[in-house]
Amino acid sequence: MSAGQTLLLALLIVPAIGALFAAGMPARLDRAARIGGTAFAAAAFGVALAFLPGAPAGTGARPAAAIAPWAEIDVPWAPDLSLRFHLGVDGISYPLVVLTAALTMLCCAYCLWRVPDPGRGRLLVALLLVLEVGIIGVFLALDLVLFFVFFEVVLLPMYAVIAVWGGDDRRRAARKFVLYTLLGSVLLLVGVFTVVSATGTADLVALTDPATRQMSGGLQLFAFVLLAAAFAVKSPLWPLHTWLPAAHTEAPTVGSVVLAGVLLKMGTYGLLRVAVGVAPDAAARSAPVLGILATAAIIVGGLVCLAQTELKRLIAYSSVGHMGFVLLGVATLTTTGFQAALIGNIAHGIVTGLLFFVAGGIKNRAHTGDLARLGGLRETAPALSGVLAFAAIASLGLPGLAGFWGEAFAVVAAFERGGPLWTTLGVLAAAGAALAAAYFLRLLRRVTHGAATPAVSALTTAGRLRPGELVAWSPLIALTLAVGVVPALVLGYSADPVAALAEVIAR
Template sequence: MIDINESVMQFLLALAVVGPLLGAVTALLPAPPGLKGKSPDQAVLRHGVTVTGAILLATIVLALGFDHDQPSKMQASTDISWIPALGVRIHLGIDGISLPLLVLTALLTFLCALYSYFKMPSGPSPKAFVALLLVLESGTLATFAVLDLILFFLAFETVLVPMYFLIARWGGEGRAGAAWKFILYTLLGSVVMLLGLLLIGIKAGTFDMVALATDNGRSLTTSVQVIAVLSIGIGLAVKTPMWPLHSWLPDAHTSAPTVGSVLLAGVLLKMGTYGFVRILLPAAPDGFAIFAPYLAAFAVVGIIYGSLACLALAGRGAKGDLKRLIAYSSVGHMGFVLLGIATMTPTGVNGALFANIAHGLITGLLFFLVGALKDRTGTTDLDALAQGTGAALYGKAPRLGGLLAFAAVASLGLPGLAGFWGEMLALFGAFDPAPGLSRPAFLTFMVIGAFGTLLTAAYLLVVVRRVCMGAPRGDAPELADVQSYEFAAWTPLVALTLVAGLWPKTLLGLTDPAVQQLLAGGTR
């Protein structure tokens, strides 16, 4: 930790939220003559790297200046009136729960901008691409930084439009239908969520999330809490995505460009689970406790369903798409996050927050790797790859094959890598759920979830065997190994996956005090 003035911290947090929006506006303007470089397209892509790099630097300084001795305290807080008639305020702040998500968002967006500078997806003008990428970053960072329910909803919705256009204009086959499916599902869920947010704010007399967490549902009747948890939970569950509200996700991932898939899996899915922890757990604990067993049940069904879908796609002759397989794997991994939250225990919620970050790092890396494989072979069809187009990666592109195997074993939860701790803690939380929750039911959920980890290992090892192993065919085309720009974009994800796996305290030390305080308010 370094000593940074509170006003500087406030400025850095505001810059992180507003800076990408300003960068998006300037991206649409003509480049100054001295900055055009070889072409205007190159200039605007360089602009994207510069802006996202500056935002990443701001969040790193925020993390360094963060008081790690008080991670449960809201820091870098800004609280000014915005719409007095409705009691809506521009309230920003970070604690041990939101800080890791803020840094993850800035990191992944920067890496996507850097990757796009060298490998711009085919489509319309790079100007629009960079502008949409920056608007997406602003909305996501705002979601994790705002502390007002109305602002949270506005930030939550801001990301829909840029992601829709990234899929629809720069995506692959079937992109139009996938983009429409994405926005219709999430918009319908958001309409229901808005009603619940308004209900909580009106009945509690405030939209301030800190005040609601402090009140801990005391000013809300149980019936109001039940209605609020149901309506808000549906909107958050769509974005998470929770089974059976997940069906938009595989199409969106399959059609999205590489960077779109990285941000969708690495960042956007976390907005839903973050809402469960930041809003529903502290503001409506009694209502949440009623729905917790059902949430856990849907979570473990999602774990098994996602794993079985992946096994089906990985099988020989199934014509399974590798991007689609990773999308279904996200349904399973986010099921562990929801299971941890449903336990309403510090162990489970900490596991959920850890799994959130781990999934962002590992699945972001997986989508980068699959995108690179498609660039080299022209396909992500597993059968086509296994027939020699891209099989035997260990022999033809050993670094690419090694990275794919590393990401796969990290995703299946190998001890010592980031994917292990979150899932283990979520299962531990289910072993001993919060008082008032049915322990036999949660023990059943724990056993089902543990079985899901075996299925996860099965399909990921099948993928590694089919794509990476085997003797190269003599007539198979040559494959380029990892390029320097790819190495630059992927190395931070590999390093952080190792750090989080070997030193989990770096993350748990931030989240645990904040989670303990969040849940302690539930004591009457």
């Protein structure tokens, strides 16, 4: 077995062992279990970074196929059913793998200092590690059936995180999350069955190569609609987003960070990798509809955010608009648009993860997320107020910070696509970006400025940043700056495979 194959397996095995370790420890050793789980999460992050020295970033040597893995495992899984255990990593999936490993590590580290239910923190850490296995598995899977299996692995752990450690209305939010996700799962299963039955293979490398596997136009369209709808539920994309605000509002801080930071990316990644890659002709026919839905999500998300009065719900609804920019980039079916979608995914994971961390810190101190009761935060908690302002400004797309590139490139891609429809969509999307500035500046005015409210006045020394917050938040602040100043940290890896995918669609 090569070094690359060993690393691929380690990306799944290390967090799985960590989950078993943390869950198997007795309650009296809860903190030791959390420390051990965090160590396993850090080891998984180290494994993800180990791909860096050999990663062909920006080599200019464009791969011949849409998927050309740097490292690959392809062995029989269920030979009688022609199923294979096929894993691989390339420039499209690699940044998402690193993001998943990093956020999981930071969430586990955060649990060393802050646990919603003391005594059961080890179980929360174990569930976070199981989520990491499922999410990374989705990004590595190069077999449609294996992709579906990993896609489903995250369902029950995320339900448990919300239902056990969430807020007062956690059970209703968890049930809504499960019902919507199961709907998406059914659509995905039917879509996978359609593709495999029509082509005789579940191998994504073969399915994305038009020279080896081809479906008729009508069948492609049927499969694409099923797959796109399934991924739209998971992302979630408007108008299938209604489970998201409740899940975010009720989830514990680390649950919201994982949910927004990487779990939603399973949907947008699947849309690009699977739906567009497997059915490119149908994607081209459906592109105008996707573009219209994306722009509607940007506008509607912005308007709804302006009406929000609760901190975490506002951040949750902002994800609808940000995912709209990702969808707009994919809908253009251009190299620029695909790059916009990929860096938009990464930026959203970093910045929104930071926003939910800060929102959790504020709610834990003030015991409320009501914007009307959080005024004057900078008076008693200037450091907390400053981090909130930094994350909000990054999320609204200020140049020089991570949130800028995805939104800017998506608008540019729409104009590059040309024609009255795409030009109009580009203009509307740019207006949607202005709405993001409006609702985040409104948020800062209501929360950080003015006279301190009674809930905020009581903070005093509690307003200082705690060790766990410094450990978990500092890397995200650094990444927001790094990706904003040097977007090649993400785009360099994806340039060649994205160009190859765009060529496949253009044929």
